Amino acid sequence: MLDVAVSHRQGNFKLHAAFTIESGLTALIGPSGSGKTTLANIVAGLVRPDEGEIKFGATSWLDTGKGLWVPPHKRNIGYVFQEGRLFPQMTVRQNLTYARRFKKVPANEKRDADLIDLLGIRHLLDRRPDKLSGGEKSRVAIGRALFSAPDLLIMDEPLSALDPARKAEIFPHLEYIRDETGIPVLYVSHLMEEVARLATNVIAIENGKIIASGNPAEVLGSQATLPATIPAGSFLQARIEEIFADEGLMKANSAAGTLYLRMADAEVGDTVRVHIPATEITLTRQVPEQISALNRLSGRVETIRSEGGETEIIINCGGERILSRITSRSAEAMALQPGVEIFLLFKAVAIGRQGLFHRHG
Structure with missing residues (x-):
């Protein structure tokens, strides 16, 4: 379980957010500039907030009252960025195993092989990123995050650069991660098609404040609980x-x-x-x-x-x-x-x- 209660200021922008994530895939939705990525980066330890607390299970990652702040590499989080951010000089195989150098995750040949087959990237292992399509890069970026055996997976609009056909290729892989791995996922998005298909929980944020949270039907079922830019539905x-x-x-x-x-x-x-x-x-x-x-x-x-x-x-x-x-x-x-x-x-x-x-x- 992830518990977050933080406050942060960036220039004139103020963020005040409190929420809890358990299992499944939690979609963090809101318009551009609402604070989605800032909040995800605070959870990951990439941004140090002005005040607040973050706990994952019994472990505290942040407690400003006690002067506690755990750096990103000690939070055991897998992060899939919007741009993928694969290392261009490395092969797919090297990209997949890169994080293990720092996390000291032991190799598990069967688990690695299963993950490679799940993502359909075995034939790509010796290629470099400049030889990959957009969908292939996305699958490799997801694989790199999972290869580090994370306790929590954060995905910041990982499909935003893909066309509908490439997205359709990636969705089944994300569903498997959601349903079969047991890893809780915080998924940043502003696209209803992604939220409708993937989310088991939804958190709506606007102007730095959480305006609604709950299951998709509850949050997406009324415009009163959604930012104006996100359409309600059933x-x-x-x-x-x-x-x-x-x-x-x-x-x-x-x-x-x-x-x-x-x-x-x-x-x-x-x-x-x-x-x-x-x-x-x-x-x-x-x-x-x-x-x-x-x-x-x-x-x-x-x-x-x-x-x-x-x-x-x-x-x-x-x-x-x-x-x-x-x-x-x-x-x-x-x-x-x-x-x-x-x-x-x-x-x-x-x-x-x-x-x-x-x-x-």
Whole structure:
């Protein structure tokens, strides 16, 4: 368990943050300049805060009241930077084992071989970074962090420089780390597609202050708990029932109803969790006969919250609560109130391949 409570000033920017991380992957989200990377660097020991405490399990890494500060190389943290930061003069093999020189991590041939195969980088071991693609560099950077056998893994927007196809290659590896290694991960991001797929916990930060924390559905389920630049939405768990390869679509069943998803790396029988942005949902009291939106769910309005010309409506669809965000003018025109039956329409494109949260074969 990681416990953090720190305060820090950089010029005119003030950071005040307190949170706890246990297992799984915790996404630290917020707009640029909100303090995400500064907070990650404080945890790693790369920035020494003005005051506060940091504990990992029973070990204190920081206690300014007692004058305690443990330097980065003694915190046993694996750090994957945004740029990868591979050593250009070293081969992939040398990059992977570099941190062991300082941490004195004993070699474990089976563990090393398994990790190399997991990341799919065996054929890259004798190459230098300038001979690697962006996706390959990212996998090597992740491998280097894991080769040091860290107690905690920090990843600062590690996929930001990759296109969607390369990201899709990396996601399964990150899911394995999250689910199988037992290493808690602090994952800095501002992209909803990454958070929706990877996060088991979410911490939202804005202007140097944490404004919400909890499971993804809680934090991402209302704009009131999110920075304005990050869209709210809902999560639905569904089972893939049919795949229409020629149409690039998948049909899935959820408690809320049938869903049509864009083609993704999934098979019939897989369970997936998808994120539906609140602003992608159109509400109507009656479904038009001809409409392009493939997804058509029905439910009853539970709650309505209006602020600043926008209205958030939570609709109960078969026990699943789905958030829609529309203009207050539209809500008034439809005379929406709790108990009203409503239809939800949204296109398949609203749930891209990176909306997959996890899958079970």
